[in-house]
Amino acid sequence: MHTNPIDANRDEALTERGLPELAYIDNSWDKSKGAAPVIAVKRGESGFHPIFTRLSADELNQQAGVTPAQREAMHIGSMMGWHVPGANPATHERLAV
Numbered sequence: 001m002h003t004n005p006i007d008a009n010r011d012e013a014l015t016e017r018g019l020p021e022l023a024y025i026d027n028s029w030d031k032s033k034g035a036a037p038v039i040a041v042k043r044g045e046s047g048f049h050p051i052f053t054r055l056s057a058d059e060l061n062q063q064a065g066v067t068p069a070q071r072e073a074m075h076i077g078s079m080m081g082w083h084v085p086g087a088n089p090a091t092h093e094r095l096a097v
Contacts, residue, residue, distance in 0.1 A: 007044070010044055010082070011043065011044050014043050014044055014077075014082060015043070017073075017087075017088055017089070017090075018070065018073075018088075018089045018090070019043045019070060019073060019074060019077070019087075019089065020043065020064065020065070020066050020070055020074070021042065021043050022040055022041070022042055022043070022064065022066075023040070023041050023061060023064075023066045023070060023071045023074035023075070024038050024039070024040055024041075024051065024057040024060040024061050024064075024066070024071070025038065025039045025040075025041060025048070025057055025071065025074075025075050026038065026056065026057040026058070027039045027050075027057075035050075036050030036051055036052050037051075037052070037053065037056075038050075038051040038052075038053055038055070038056070038057045038060065039051060039057075041074045041075060041077070041078035042078075043074065043077075044077075044082060045078065046078055046079075046081075047078060048078060057071075067089065068092070068096075069089040069090075069091075069092035069093045069096065070089045072086070072089075072092045073086065073087050073088055073089040073091065073092055074087075
């Protein structure tokens with residue numbers, strides 16, 4: 001539950017844009033010792049959360065009903081900000097054509 005009405009409004013806007021609450025990203029590029037194989041990004045939040053699992057990011061996203069376009073939008077939003085065009089799944093759907 002959001003205590004700040006601005007946060008609640010932003011979350012509602014991001015939900016209306018088609019962003020899921022959570023998406024999983026493959027982290028195999030990180031070769032540092034102890035790196036999580038998957039990272040999770042939360043809608044509206046910067047950064048990521050390490051996930052230690054035997055399932056792949058694709059498997060987790062499939063179970064959660066997250067599309068590739070949503071995954072990419074969540075990844076970009078968590079790094080670049082939720083206001084950029086890349087944080088919108090529609091952008092990635094157009095690019096996939």
